[in-house]
Amino acid sequence: MNYSRSKGFGMTLFIVLLLTPIYWLLNMSFKTNQEILGGLTLWPQNFTLANYAVIFSDSSWYSGYINSMIYVSMNMTITLLVALPAAYAFSRYKFVGDKHLFFWLLSNRMAPPAVFLLPFFQLYSSVGLFDTHIAVALAHCLFNVPLAVWILEGFMSGVPREYDEMAYIDGYSFPKFFVKIFLPMIRSGIGVAAFFAFMFSWVELLLARTLTSVDAQPIGAIMTRTVGASGIDWGVLAAAGVLTIIPGVLVVWFVRNHIAKGFALGRV
């Protein structure tokens, strides 16, 4: 057998297996509950959008998406604002304790959120931030900032120092050089870092659920309410699940060529 054809076949098989569970969710979201529980059908027999209508017409449902969006974008903004200068410092300068600071940051990416759950709850309650979007955004910074610093540092180290020196000779001040010259050069790095901040904030639920109760509740927490007195509303649950996948798919398109480098923390 032709070698590259068998490769293509293997790849196709893997992708198909990968997408089957997602297809099943999508399939279910277009079915009525009678059809779901009535028997196994490979595609919707009575195609319906009713499950989606439930979500889009009920503010307690769609506000979950809005809440998630709000804290995710807050988190992305904060993460990039603080991580950019720090990554520059790590990539350009040697200073007291730099390696250890870097490792300490990284260890926070590795720390299990469950360890900090209770103190987090009390910390944010005591400063009056409980059940606000900013609380979740700040809590997610714990693992997003270290990751962003690591990714950006990798990209920034790829830009030769000579550019910095040339800019100073040309009379640029540091902030002007940083914004006007340096940032455009690591555009893709910033995009990737933003993407990862988005991703990890979007998929995380444990902290988000613990730090909110009503006003800032994420969609993941709202989804648990499909368990009603009459059992689980599978159709709506599936529809809600499908809607959480869409933003990620849209965003990944923009960073498709850099995503792997991002996962390698800028180190390929």
Place this chain on the structure above:
Amino acid sequence: MNKVPNNRAWWLVLPVFILVAFSALIPLMTVVNYSVQDIFGPGNAYYVGTEWFREVLADERLRESLLRQFLFSGAVLAIQIPLGIGVALMMPKSGIKASLCLILLAIPLLIPWNVVGTIWQIFGRGDIGLFGWGLNALGLDYNYTGDTVDAWLTVLLMDVWHWTPLVALLCYSGLRAIPEAFYQAAEIDRASKWAVFRYIQLPRLKSVLVIAVLLRFMDSFMIYTEPFVLTGGGPGSSTTFLSQTLTTMAIGQFDIGRAAAFSLIYFLIVLLVSWVFFTAITHLDKEK
């Protein structure tokens, strides 16, 4: 790159330092405080010294959950790393097909973790899920909510489904960094496929593989949401991993002192492992 010694760079790092210290140091100090006290309520706590640590270290349930966690993380690495390398080797090298593969591979990574649990909860059910129904139709007695082995395999399969693409993406980017000339040289030498993999591709993959192992170990070590949604830790406590044991203890039973002592031990394990890997990564960077 040769870096310039300059301690004023601390000013650039300061915002990150303050932000992370706020979210990391204050809770850490609190956990240490909790771990040496028996807490009944606000302002009603007794100093018990190292009592909790002794109990936790002797606790059969925690040992079991720790063992289960290591087994799970080990299994995750043993399956996902080779599979991920395999997928990366099969991926098209360039063009629209490669982009398409990248995007499709990335999709499972972007699904919120509770939804991953939900997907598999549905997919694995014998009555409404394709996977469970299919296995039952083949004559296998499969039921992930009742059978321990099935539950384990389902959680493992879910994790493989969820995270193998990450390993594949990492390896893919590592493979793309190999200059074409290497392959041409191998072709002239009539090297076998295996030789090409063993002596050209694998050495070049070393640094990304260290990162892949690090990320996969860490994330599987703190897995919580997916098995919680899928099996709720059951049947019995067969799929209750460390994070879930901890969360139940702290929030469910409000056993704060014990949970805090356990947290610190958990954290120390993570700290040691991540330090070992971090050292490995920085040393690989230096070799370059």
Place this chain on the structure above:
Amino acid sequence: MIEWMNWTPTVAIFFAVIACILLTMTVYEVVSPCTERKGFLPISTTRGDRLFIGLLSAAYIHLAFLAVSDITLWVALAVSVAWLLVLLRWG
């Protein structure tokens, strides 16, 4: 504001000591910067690396004492300090 942190003197002393060690090391580093060297550890380390290894192993030494014996932890502390000093000097 900080009642929920439930501070106790022991933990306060513990963190104060850690902070002092870090501060001393920082000042020492600024006054006389150190270079990486190879001691009995399998990797070449800086002073800070050795301190970190020492502190981490101290934590494990304490846990080991708690897990397998009823001996007072002062012994564990003494062992840890001795190990830390050995590490800083010859590591």
